[in-house]
Amino acid sequence: MERRKCIMNCTIAVPSAAPGGLESPLGAHFGHCDLYTLVSADNGEISEVKVIPNVPHQQGGCMAPVQHLASHGVNQMIASGMGLRPLMGFNQMGIKVYFGGDAQTVGEAVQAMLDGKLTEFKQEHTCGGGSH
């Protein structure tokens, strides 16, 4: 079943390895990536791409990147790895998180999302808590 496409305007954040941008590899873990690529999409088409740095944070301060992205108007997020707390933080702020799956680059992940091919990032996808 094809999932609902991103047909409205949206700003998608993707954890990225340097230098960021559509050609960059996905960052393995949302909180520990070098930077975020922010992709604006309009009616399912990419309209703008920009790169912002991650914010330094200490143990237990994993809500800092969540606030950082929210302050940049992000309303969708693609991640391959994330802990429960930031996932809940995104959800509670109304930012929907998608699981990056097999995408190798930021561009592949964003296109898959725009095509409605990514699944929602759920609690069972979160890392840690003795589960690994």
Next chain:
Amino acid sequence: MRWRKPLTREVQYRHRKQGKEMDNIVTVSAQAESWRGFTDALKELLSADIITVGSSSEAISLAQKNCPLAMVIDQNALDKPLAEMVREIMVIDAMINVACLSDLPEDEFHEKTEGLGILMQLSPNPDVSEAFQLASRIRQVSTTQGVTGTI
């Protein structure tokens, strides 16, 4: 007494940021008296109300109603595994900072709680020096979270 509509979490956070409402910290302990020095110091350092409860269910109820700045949990007071308790708190409000009393070695504690965003592991009988460390960490993360104007 006239019924008053409960404040939404956003309004509570805004009031706190504007200094209209005092921060509160919930401690979950079956033997709160034994770490009185710790809680008194935390109260003074953060200018916060300390609310002590003795069970998981009371703690969950306060997490839902009180919008606490932090919760300090003694796993001996819980009727469920610590990780499960913290998960429940995060599902209610991921902005709540959690510190846990535990005698597990640091590596083992980290393994059991990784990804849950726990701010700090405390000793089973935390003292004043640990209150200073925890207050400092709460200040640091609260500044980046932007939820409090009183500390």
